[in-house]
Amino acid sequence: MKNFKYIFILGVFGFLGACKPTITAPTATGSVDFTRYIAVGNSLTAGYADGGLYLTGQLNSYPSIIAKQMATVGGGSFAQPLFTTDQASGTGYQTLTGFSSTGSPVLTPVVATAVRGSIPLPGLGTIPLFTKYSGALENYGVPGIKLNDILNPAYGNGNPYYERLLPGASPTNTTPYLDFVTAKSFTFFTNWLGNNDALSYATSGGASNDLTDKAAFATTYNTLITRLTATGAKGACATIPDVTTIPYFNTVTxxxxxxxxxxxxxxxxxxxxxxxxxxxxxxxxxxxxxxxxxxxxxxxxxxxxxxxxxxxxxxxxxxxxxDANEVALVKDYVSAYNTTIKATAAAKGLAVFDSFNFLTNLKNNGLLINGIGLNSNYISGGIFSLDGVHLTPRGYAIVANQFIIAINSQYGSNIPLANVSAYNGVLLP
Amino acid sequence: MRRILFIGMMLFPFLAMAQGFQVNLHGQKQIGMGHTGTGLLQDGASVLFNPGAVAMLPENYVQGGISPLFFNSAFLAAGANQQENNKNQVATPFNVYAVWGPKNAPWKVGLGVYTPFGGLTDWGTSWTGKYSLESLNLKAIYFQPTISYKLSNIVSIGAGFVYNHASVDLTRGIPVSSSTASSGQAELKGNGKGYGFNAGIFVKPSQKVSLGLTYRSKVNTTIDGGTATFAVPNALAANFPSPNTFSSSIPLPSTTSLGIGYYPTNKWTVALDLEYVNWDVYKSLDFNYGQTTATLQNTHSPRNYKNAYDFRGGAEYKACTNVALRFGGGYATTPVQDGYVTPEAPDANRIYGTLGFGYKLAKKLDLDVSLEFEHLMSRTQTNIETNLAGTFKTDVTIPGVALVYHW
Known part of the structure; x- marks a missing residue:
């Protein structure tokens, strides 16, 4: 009898412990078809980080984070051109292995494992060739691509990141990027092209890689958005950040x-x-x-x-x-590009993530999320990876949330935000 | 030459020991009746409820009770659709009282050992708010010797001295990532002490009515020489000296209770209590470290609590000589203002209902069982210190049992 009582009491206690309160999440007011979401863009879209494209970066790309969140509200599967675990270092990248006595970071390269060869191309020199990817594909991010490149049939020969996605080998490719991404039907897209049209000029100190002509940018952007929305797909675009807000230009002063x-x-x-x-x-x-x-x-x-x-x-x-004049020049171009992006997106009723505003705010005011203090500083800021241009997983999660906020606001959808606390900043030794 | 110094990288205040960590589980008979007791003569728990009433108690008492507390809190981050729950952990507030006085003497002495403040929360190391708090185990145990004197058959007074032994063990994530992408962690562990007193007056003007008024003083509790341990990547070891020491102090607030008992028949007791908690002494929570660095600095976190009220009512029905049935409930306002809600004990206005059952096991031995259910209103907040944004909702279930020996 005594034992029975004891067991009974334990049982009651177990039951009491199991009563959990429930908080109801808000429901969607609109309906958007997320069945096949594709991501169009450059290195940021691909998950490039720490000066290279590698598996961990790919697994934390902002489109993959968006897709993971979308999956809980009707999103479909989202395939990325992942490097295999055997070739996880991909195209090679940098790691932080220490700090010098003066506080400077010591970076150590991790060698590439996904190189299948190289090819000399007239005018481009010898370019590496990376391990091909031939599976399902929803993340079309191609490091290095400019908006200005998306109609170029030969682009798949000179850009090894694009080349690895195409069935053919360089220099036989003739598929322009825009044709490639639109070949298979899709219901939703994000598009963050245009950064390199200004950034390539800036990161080279204005020495090479001319800025894309403003009018040409507008024409191509229109072509791009017209094609992406031609079959009724909804989507989100992003503006181009002020290049002077990134640590690449603000660390060595x-x-x-x-x-x-x-x-x-x-x-x-x-x-x-x-x-x-x-x-x-x-x-x-x-x-x-x-x-x-x-x-x-x-x-x-x-x-x-x-x-x-x-x-x-x-x-x-x-x-x-x-230099100061080059800064002014780039700012002027970025401003014109962003006018185009916002006008084109508005004309099609697309969501817009204003990364220009977001990164400018980050630089001026910092950001506090879930008790994590973030800013634009190199390494300690938490958002930018070791190359000072691309983002950490935490930075990409924040970008994914910004896209989600823009999408939810435009379409009345309820894609849940990603948990920024679950993504890491720069890895410290 | 790339001058990367981690200066000012993280000035992080600890949010420990926040709010709503008052625990009101001081006697099974009283819990059963919605925590009323200031104006009643139930048993040895009068040592806490009203030291003034102790001299009026009809007998001597030795008693002990325990109230395992099931704290179920849920958090839904702003914009998310997956709620997070704290882990099942059972806190064990307890109460022990002894009251003795010679038969027919006008005085009695008493001793109480009880847990008026505490908190046990474990949200885990992977939840959204892990950089606010991972886990907290806070205990304050009050030791209270008491003396009470009967001025007349109508009025008695009493007072007690309070020694508080407190312990805290708190863990929190540090938002830096190791080479294996895991977060840093800080742990603060220490013991503290504090002193206070309480005093009460009890009036029984007729067979139908009794009244009580109790003041329990503020107990400034100080932790000195606590251990602060930081698990961070080697590159930051110099920024976070570990093991380090810390000190902190927290004012556990004074409470003033007014209670009334009404006895319509000899089977019924009806009681009302009003408690006023002087929380506004809790202005800020400060931590000082034994060793500070540019990264790890002493912290000052504003708390700005406001005074809170607790309205309680309850009744007891003596079904027969062996059995008492009790019920009650109440409503308590939160001391935590908007913007200051933190995960330690995500406070909100709360409503509670209680049930109690008393059984005479033997002539001198009572068994008292209590059951309480407490619901904290859901509260959607963005914390001003961390920007942790979302909705907290908490339910607390507290069974309890006590044995009371009296002679």
């Missing part, structure tokens, strides 16, 4: 370099750069804080012996500097 130089040579008061004049020619002048140095600038080049950077006759070369 003129002030920091000068301070380093002055420790050894206190009399030096200026660094010299090769800078753009308003007429487009270049000449040497002293650098100011308005001139941005790229993250990859080898500061060891600064030398009292050669006078590099210190003597007006041997300035820091233009490919390492996005």
């Amino acid at each position: 003129i002030g920091a370099i000068l301070a380093g130089v002055q420790k050894v040579a206190p009399t030096i008061t200026a660094l010299y750069i090769s800078a753009r004049n308003t007429d487009g020619t270049y000449s040497t002048r002293a650098a100011t804080t308005a001139d941005l140095i790229v993250l990859t600038f080898p500061t060891s080049k600064i030398s009292a012996t050669t006078g590099y950077g210190l003597d007006p006759r041997n300035p820091i070369e233009t490919q390492y500097v996005l």
Whole structure:
């Protein structure tokens, strides 16, 4: 009897513990068909991170996060061109292995495992060829692609990331990107093309890769959106960030370099750069804080012996500097591109994630999510990966949520937000 | 030359020991009657409910009770559709009382050991708010020697001294990622102590009515030399000295209770209590570390609690000489203002109902069983310190049992 009582009491307690309160989530007010969602875009869409495309980055791409969230409200399967686990390092990437005594990060490359060969191409030099992917495909993100490239039939030969998705081998490919992504029907899309039309110019310090002409950008963007919506698909577009908001341009600064130089040579008061004049020619002048140095600038080049950077006759070369005039030029183009993007999307009733506003706000004000303080700083900011341009899994989750918010607001859908806390920032040794 | 210093990377305040962590489980008879008892003469639990009433108690008592507390909290992050629940963990508030005085003497002495504040919450290490809190185990055990004196057959007074032994064990994620992509973790563990007093007056003007008023003082509880442990990637080891020490202090608020008992027949007892909790002493929660760095700094988190009320009512029916049936309920307002709700004990206004059953096991031995169900109103909040946004909803189920020996 005593035992029975005991068991009974335990049973009652177990039952009590099982009563969990339930909170009802809001229901959708609109209906959107998420059966086949495709992602159109560049490296950001592909999940590129830490200077390379590799499996972990792909698994944390923002389209894959959106798709995972969509799956709970009727979304279909979402296939990505993943590298195999044997070739998980993909095209190779950087890891953070420590900090120097002065606090500078020490990056160590992880070698590529998904290279199947290389091919010399006229005008492009020798390009690597990556392991082909031939399975189902919903994430069409192609690192390096510009909006300006999407109609080019030969593009699948010179861009190895695109080449690996195509059935044919370089240099026999003739399928333009836009034809490739629209070949199979789809019901929903995200489109974040256009970054490289400005970014490639900027990351090269304005030295190569001209900015895409504004009018050409508008025409191509129209063609793109017309094709994507031709069969009634709904979708979301994203604007292009102000390139000066990313750590690639804000980490190695003129002030920091000068301070380093002055420790050894206190009399030096200026660094010299090769800078753009308003007429487009270049000449040497002293650098100011308005001139941005790229993250990859080898500061060891600064030398009292050669006078590099210190003597007006041997300035820091233009490919390492996005100088004030170049900044103004890029900003002007990005602004025009974004006007096109917003107008085109509005005309078709598409959702828009305004990444320009979002990243500008992030840089100016930082961001606090679930107790995680985030900002645009290199490594410690939590959002940008080791290349200073692409994002960490946490950054991609935040971008996915921004897309979701835009989609839900435009279409009355109820795609749940991803849990940002579950995604990591930069991995620290 | 890429000057990456983790300066000011994370100034993180601990949100520990937040709100609503008052525990009102002080006697099974009283729980059964909706936590009333300030104006009643039930048993040794008067040591807590009203030290003034102790001298009026008809007998001497030794008693102990336990109230396993099933705290079921759910969180739905803003914009999400998957709710998260805290893990099943059973807190065990208890109460032990002894009351003694010579027969027919006007005085009695008493001792109470009870748990008026505490919290046990475990949300796990993978939930949305893990950078606010992973788990908290907070206990405050009050030891209260008491003396009570009967001024007349109508009025008695009493007072007690309170020593509080507190312990806290709190874990929280640190939003940095190791090479295996796992988060850092901070653990704060320590013991504290504090002192206070309480006093009460009990009036029984007639056979039909009794009244009580009790004041329980604020108990400033200080934790010194607690251990702070940080598990972070090696690259940040210098930023988070570990093991480190911490100190903190928290004012456990004073409460003032007014209670009335009414006895319409000799089978019925009806009671009402009003409790006023002076929470607004809790302005901020500050942590000071033994070693600070640019990253790990002393913290000051505003709390800005407001005073809270608890309205209680209950009744007892003596079905026969051996059996008492009890029921009651109440409504308590939250001290936590909008924007300050945190996962430690996601507080909100609460409503509760209680049932009780008393059985005379032997001439001098009572068994009291109580059951309480408490519902915290769902509360949708964005915390001003963390931006953790979402809806909390909590149900608490508290069975309890006590043995009371009296002579």
